Amino acid sequence: MSTSDAASTGAAAAARTPFDLPDVSGLVVGVLGGTGPQGRGLAYRLAKAGQRVIIGSRSAERAEAAATELGLGVEGADNAGTAARSDVVIVAVPWEGHAELLASLRAELAGKIVVDCVNPLGFDKQGAYALKPEEGSAAQQAEALLPDSRVTAAFHHLSAVLLEDREVEEIDIDVLVLGEERAATDVVQALANRIPGMRGVFAGRLRNAHQVESLVANLISVNRRYKAHAGLRITDV
């Protein structure tokens, strides 16, 4: 490296802000649980933004059928195939199947950026309430089960109804992105930024994922009271 190269690298590093994020347009995004409303909606938005997307399901046939319906070049595969072929893997399965699925994909997910967007919730007559996973949160459970992956948490507060509604052009929301590794959370923020209206905001370490996951219970109360599809924006950022 020449002196001038070193100087310009130093200048670039000094000029780097939290808003300088990598180009993620070439990454393949897999969505486990991609045939559910949340996964399907995310796959649709990312594919529409130009991302190459594979949706995964227990059954490759169901995944392929859902992919065909989505169009936009989305492919379908079984969960293991989806994990193996993707650079970034979004986990959008129901909480009940979360641990079992991730444990079964440890090899396929090794080295990959995993984005957990699962909200462990219970429901009764009074509405939704937070479940407390033994590990602290769904994201920390993923971290425990996938020691060879780069685990992050994001995309918790999106309305599947809005994501799937093709009349809706922009999703007015900040996506809180959590994780231990800056390079990984930067990629996830950049992915969120590709979707019109959406913005990825870094919001802490995985040990603070539980409250982000369970805030969905509050958004459900907001939706019921105001007949809304509530989301969040972070002010002053």
Added chain:
Amino acid sequence: MSTSDAASTGAAAAARTPFDLPDVSGLVVGVLGGTGPQGRGLAYRLAKAGQRVIIGSRSAERAEAAATELGLGVEGADNAGTAARSDVVIVAVPWEGHAELLASLRAELAGKIVVDCVNPLGFDKQGAYALKPEEGSAAQQAEALLPDSRVTAAFHHLSAVLLEDREVEEIDIDVLVLGEERAATDVVQALANRIPGMRGVFAGRLRNAHQVESLVANLISVNRRYKAHAGLRITDV
């Protein structure tokens, strides 16, 4: 009640929306822990909005001194006197003193609307993290200790720096208000609405207070990364 009265009452009830809130301008607001930055900032904003405010502290002298410094007609008293003389009592004490103080004020707080805004957090080298009170949350601890009060939770995500900064005219934030009783949460929302820029949004029952309280740990991470005083807005409401 005449037939026409009954009809107009029915029409009014039918027309009532979540945005129809009571007039709270005549209520006296007490702030326990009113000499700390959060309490002082809230007292300042409410008094500036025209509310009659009493700040409480363990020492009446310290409370009176802080009240004089705030101006705007704010009064100071010891915590018991503040509780006894107020219609709505905001609890803004450190988590460490929360249980002891509330247990000691059960009689004075009977029948009052109590607004818990305490965030039980721990701090270490990696930043802030959520503490989990035995009762589930600070608000649920208040509910357990004050069975004769109308306990709500709100004002968790405010920056004391912004609240206290007299150059700041508007506080750009939605205040999430939680509670079991509609009439009580309506009053607290209406109080939040009095402060320019602020909006009170109902966000569920007290059993869902923990994630709202501990989300402050995430906002602290946001503040550190973006050099901000981050707050929340709820979209689509």
